[in-house]
Amino acid sequence: MLDSILSQSAADLENLKKPSKNDELKLSLKSVLAQIPLSRHVLLFVIILFQVFLVLYILRSPHVSLPSRQQQLPDFHAGECEAGRIYVYELPPLFNVELKNNCTNLDPWHSKCDANLNDGLGPAAAQLARVVPENLVPAWYWTDHYWGEVLYHNRMLSYKCRTLEPEKATAFYIPFYVGLAVGNYLWGNYSGKDRDWHSEMLARWVQEQPWWKRSYGSDHMIMLGRLTWDFRRAIDAGNDWGTSLLHMPAMRNVIRLCVERNIWDPLEVAVPYPTIFHPRSDSDILEWQRFVRGQNRTKLFAYVGGGRESIKNDFRGLLLTQCLNESGSCQHVDCARKNCLDGTTAIMEAFLDSNFCLQPRGDGFTRRSVFDCMLAGSIPVFFWKRTAYLQYEWFVPAEPESYSVFIHRSDVRNGTSIRKVLERYSREEVDRMREKVIEYIPRFVYAKSNEGLKNTKDAFETAIEGVLRKFKDHMQRGRIAVVD
Template sequence: MAISLSKKKTRESKKVELKDDYCLFHSILCKLLYRIPTAILLFMLIFIWSSSTTIISGSFVHVCVSSRKLSNLYCLSAGTQPSFEVPIPIINNSISTDTSTRFNGDMKEIVDVVPVIKNSINGSRSDRHEEIANAVKVVEEQLQVHRSWTGSSSSSRGGCDGRGIFVYDLPPKFNKDLVGECGDMIPWVDFCKYFKNEAMGEPIQKLGKGWYQTHQYSLEPIFHSRVLKHPCRVYNENEAKLFYVPFYGGLDILRWHFKNVSNDVKDTLGLDLVKWLESKPSWGQNSGKDHVFVLGKISWDFRRNINSSWGTSFLQLDQMQNPLKLLIERQPWHINDIGIPHPTHFHPHSDDDIISWQLKIIRSNRKNLVSFAGGARPGAPENIRSVLIKQCTSRDDGYCKFLDCNSGGCNKSESIIELFMDSEFCLQPPGDSPTRKSVFDSLLSGCIPVLFDPFTVYYQYPWHLPEDHGRYSVFIDQEEVRKMRVNVVERLMKVSVRERENMRRYIVYELLPGLVYGDSSSELEKFQDAFSISMNNLLDRVSRME
C-alpha cells in the first residue's frame, strides 16, 4: 500500500502560503517515485528503527505526514510536528450502490504518496505498478457509480412529486453562530466581509453584474441559502425524500486552525451534532443514508488521524459513514464523498447573466499563450510549481505570463480573472492539496486548464465535468516536468489554434453554466448551475434507494 508524506511546515509571516514540497499519488500513467531528501530519509529510517509500531506491510513502508491547505493566507503554528500513521484498509460501502461493486482500501492520508519499495527484501517494480493500478481502478469504479446516480434530463426538469427536501432547523451554534465568529476566525483577516450578501461577499464592480469577492470556503452558507428556497422543500419530515443538514463544518474547522486548543475541543461541535441528529426519528429510519451534508473544506480536514492536531475527526465518526457528503475535494476511497465545484466569484441571477458572460469571454483577445497565477515553494527547487515558474519566467518571447501570488499579485480577484481571460492556457499544478479553486476560475474565464495530476480534477467532479477530459483540459505528467523532460510552454505551443478554439467553445457553452452557483434568488430556466445539478442528482439518488 502506498503511503503519504509531507514536510514539516514553518511560519514565514502572517500572510504567506503553506510551503511544503508536494507530491500526490496518481495514476499508473504518472510516475510516482522521486528523490527523497537525505534528511527526510534519515528521519524516516530513525523512526522505523525506533518505533514500536509496525509500519512495514506487504512490499511497502508506510509513513504518513499530513499536508493541508487553508488559503493564500496560510501558516502553521510553530512547533507542529509531522504525524506518522499506518493507513489501515477498511470496507466503505455504507450506501448500497446500483451495482454489486464493493469498495475497499481507505487511504486516510493521500496528500503526498511516496511508496518506499523494500527492494532489499522482496519488493519489485512490477509490484508497485500493480498496487498503483489497483488503487486507481477502485477510484475510477467509484466515479462510474457516481455518474450512474445522475438523473436524466427529463427527471431533473420534473416536478417535486415524491422528491421532497427537508431542511433541518439546527440550533444556531451549528451554523449561524459560526458565521457570527467571522471577526475572530483568523487572527489577521476580517472574514466578515466574505459573508456579506449571503456569503457571496462584496461586489466586484470592475467585472460587472453578478461578480463578488467570494471566499473559497464559503460553500456551506451559499448552498444553505439556496436549499432554503428550493421549490421541492417540504416542512413535514414524512413528505421528505432527502434530508439536508446545514452544518457549517468547514467554518467550525477554520476557527480552530490558529488557536491552541485540544483535539477534544475541536471535535465537540461535530459530536454534539451527531447526538442531536440521533434524537430525530428521521435520522434513524434509514440510518442516515438519505441525509446529505455540504462541507466547504477538503475531505482531509475532517479526517484527522490519531497522531495529528489538524482539523477534526467528524468524517471518521461511525455515524457519518452512511450519509452523502458533498465537498470541494473528495477523499478518493470513500464512495459517499462526492466532489462539487469550488465556489467562484461569479453568481449569476438569470440566464442573460450567463449568456452575457459567455459572449464576453469567447470574444476575449487572448494575448498570452500561457499563464500561471500562484506561488513558488521556497527551498523546494524541484517542486512542480518552482519548475513551472522557472520555465515561464526564463522566456523572453512573451509566451508565458506569471502572476506571483507570494508578492501580493493575487490579492485582487479581478487581477486573476483578467489574466485568465487574456490567456489561452492556464497552468494548474497541485498545491497544498490536490484540488485548486483556480481550475474553476480558469474554466470560468475560458482559459484551458493545464493539469499535472489527475486527482486535481479528473477523480473529483463526476457530476459537473465529463469523463472525456481531453475536451476541456490538457494533461502533462508532473514527473516529466520535474525531471526536465518536458518544457510545458513548448508543449502547449504545439496545440493548434483549431484545437484551442474547439476546447474553448466546449468549456464556455457546455461546461461553464454548470460550474457556477447562482445567487440565492436566481431564476435560471435555460441552464442548470452547480447547485441545481447537485440537488437533482441527490434527489434522483435517494429516490432509487427503495
C-alpha cells in the same frame, strides 16, 4: 446539561424568568366550567388535556421545522421534483448562525466578516468594472472559496424541491457549518477535543432525530466547505490536523458534498469551489459566454501562483521558473505579492488574455483557480488527474482531452517544456477545447439568486439533483445502511 444547551434558545431561557400565569389560567378555567353542565365536564377536560400534550410534544421535538407566516416555498411544476424532495433540518443556532456571525474569530489572521456580505457572496467586486462587461459588474463578488456551507444553506432554504414536511422527504439536509467551526482551530496550540467540540455536539443532536434513526442517516446529506481531509482526523490521533467528524458513527452513511473529495469514498461528491461570478439570469450566462468567446488572447499560457521555497522539490517552483523563462508566452500573477485569496483583478485579466492556464495541485489536489481559469474561457493544463478528472464528474466533460491538457508532473520534472507541448495544438484544436469549456460554464458557477436561474442549471442544482438521483438509486437497489 448538553441537552439543555441544544434544546433551549435564548428566548426560551428568557421566558423562564417571566412570572407564571398558572393562577390566572386556573381561575379562567373554573369560570368556564361553572357555566357548563356537569355531564360535559369530563369530555371538555379530555379535549383540553389532549391539546396540552400535543403542544408540549411539538415544542419538545427539535427536529420539527414549523414554517413561519413569512416562510414560503417557491412554486414548482409537475415533473420538476421527480427524483424527490428535501427536508432541511432547523439546527440549533450554535451549529450555523452563531458560527457565521462570529466572523471575527473564524480565522487566526484576519476577520471573515466581509464574507457574510450579500447573503454570503462577499463584497461586491466593483474593481472588475474595467475587466468585465459593464452591465455584468453587479454579478461579480469577492466570494470566499471556503464559504460553500453558507451558500448551500441559503440556496437550500429556497430550493424548489424543498419540503416542510419530513414525512414527504426523499432526503434530509444537515446545515452544519463544520468548515467554519473547525477553521479557527486548525492552526495554533489546540487539542483534538477543541477541534471536535462542534462535531461531537452535532453528532449527538442528529442521532436523536427520528428521521435519522429511521435510516441511520443513509438518506441524509451535508455540505463540507473545506477539503475532505480537514474532517478526517483519526479519532485516536490526538492533536493532529482537522476534526474527526467523518469518522463518527453519525456520519457513516451520510452523503457529503465537498470541494475536494476522497476518491475512494463512494459517499462523497466533489462540487465546484464558489467562484466570483454569480449570474442573475440566464441572459447573464449567455452574455458572459459571448464575451469570453470573443477575447483576443495574446499569451499562450498563464500561471497564477508562486513557488513554495519551504517545500523540498516544490513543483510550483518549477512551473514558476518555466513561466518566467518564457515571459513572451506566459503571463504570471505572483500570489506572494497580490492577495489572490481575497480577490484581485489581475487573476481574471491573466486568464482572459491566455489560451491555457497551468493548474498544479493546491493545498490538496484541487484549487479554486481551476474554475476561475475555465470561467475566463482559458483551457486548464493539469499535472495530477485527481485535480479535476477524478473529482468533478458532474460538472466537467466526461472526456478530459475535450477541454483540457494533461502533462504528467514527472515529465515536467525531467525537463519537458510546457510551452512546446502547448504549441503543438492547432488553432482549430484550441478553439474546439475552448468551446467545450465555455459550454460547461453554467455547471460550475453559483447563481446570485437563492431561487437559482429560470432555465439554466447552475452548480447547486446540478449537485443537488445528482444527489437526489443517488438516493433514488439507493432505494431502488435496497441499499442498507451500515450500523454498528
